[in-house]
Amino acid sequence: MKLTAESNSNSSHAQAARASRIPGARRTNLWARLRKDRWVYLLLAPGLLYFIIFKYVPMWGILLAFQNFQPFLGFWKSEWIGFENFRVFFENPEFWMLLRNTLVLSLYNLLFFFPAPIILALLLNEVRRAFFKRTIQTLIYVPHFISMVIVASLTYVFLTTQGGIVNALIERYTGHTVDFLGSPAWFRPMIILQTIWKETGFGTIIFLAALAGVDVEQYEAAIMDGANRWRQMWHITLPSIRNTIIILLILRMGDVLDNGFEQIYLLLNPLNRQVAEVFDTYVYTMGITQGAFSYSTAVGLFKAVVGVILVVGSNWTAKRFGQSGIY
Template sequence: MKQMAVMPEASKQPSRDYRPSVLGRLKKDKWLYILLLPGLLYFIVFKYVPMWGVLLAFKNFQPFTGFLKSEWVGLEHFQLFFANPEFFMLLRNTLLLSLYNLVFFFPAPIVLAILMNEIRFALFKRTVQTMIYVPHFISMVIVASMTYVFLTTAGGPVNEVLEQYTGRKFEFLASPEWFKPLIIMQTIWKECGWGTIIFLAALAGVDMEQYEAATMDGANRWRQIWHITLPAVRSTIVILLILRMGNILENGFEQIYLMLNPLNRQSAEVFDTYVYMMGITQGAFSYSTAVGLFKSLIGVVLVVGANYLAKRFGQSGLY
């Protein structure tokens, strides 16, 4: 009896990977692309199109001459900026404020999120979360006004109490030594609670059985935090730290500007307020653009460097 070999149908024709065309993918996922459109337009209009404005840093821009016909001066504005005696003052103030933010503010949401994660009474936890989120929605103008009301020597409650115990009043608002601590305290009070959201979201994915197993092994709460909680948010901490390095020369214009006055200027003037003063109040558009471009280039270098170091130490970077 003859046996007939049955060839599978698929082997008669070579298989081909079906890849839909670009038009086909657009048609298939059209609603996803429609949802993407507003965000894409935002970045094109407000992020990419204004990048042509950096050419002002290399021109002697005159409003009546126009952007295209203004004289090309190359690196002249950068040379003037680096030779300016105020350059090192601006660099020192900006870096010190960023360093204080990195040391005191950056760990604060992490610590607060870990403490919130340890609360087991749900109603109390939600109440505390609501209370610490509220300052984020308060305008910085209101925060600066509250600081002035509390710390002013003209009837401020803080100075009134200090005068009773020390016999004198303290010039918190006019003293260069107090400017940076005040900025850090304002930032912590306003943004610390809001910063816990991303860390609490990361901690929500931790398997509770790990804590139960650690308890069975005799680990106390501190050991559980060190070996379970912190490793769960380590990758989030690294990514946020990389992003923070990119903004190390940005201290928040509005906050600094509201707290700045002629008496504390030597400690308060930073790149952001200097760009505003030179560009808006004095009309040096090309010079202020050069200062802003310098600050942006430093941020790019720091982001790339921080991402490289993170990968060298075995952490996941931005790319």
């Protein structure tokens, strides 16, 4: 009887497996799962529609990079010129200036801004009084919600040579002022300090969430072994959030050529242009102010392709070293 039951069970499993390979059965199972989880998919719908409408549908516009687009002729009647826009861009003497400025700012962001939320999250994790922790978190989150226009205006008010608070103090003690806003040497530090002040607090949210998942028993065992706070942080806390750090670093690599248009543009002027002009502002200048739609689209497509290559390469490197990537 037992053998008969086992054979019947095996035959039913085999029939179910064969049925799952039938297209009609697969469609039935798919619709059953969709019907079962319909509310989850309903919650997913707004975000999915956003990406389809505003991210994927406009992608047809990259075809302008291969045209000599004329607005009066329209998309279909404009001349197709292949990679001519890319050739002109790479042969442009400003290409190397733009590449240098963009990469230097991205390197500064990776060196100074990227570790800042991690360090701040680690420090907040050591605060034991919940009231102080919540108060500090609230204060450091606020700058994220301030418009970049307001941040640039505050920067101008503080640093201008004509009545700025900082320059007033410098002049009082040294007898001269410093042209922070027009000096090429001060442009990059201003951008990095703005970014750190505005985004560090908000960036701690992901790392604090990762720290909340660390097993408390590991800290208790480390205390029993005589480990102090610094050793606990080095040997338990940091390894526990290593995967989160690596994933965010991989995603950050996709923005190496994307420094953000608004922040750079608001502090850009003829005096600091040699270090301030980046791909984002160049696309705006060529596409909007000069009407070179095809050329600016080619520059934007170049940025996107490089970003994809860097993300894929970073993900492959992370997996080669035994870490979990983004896919």
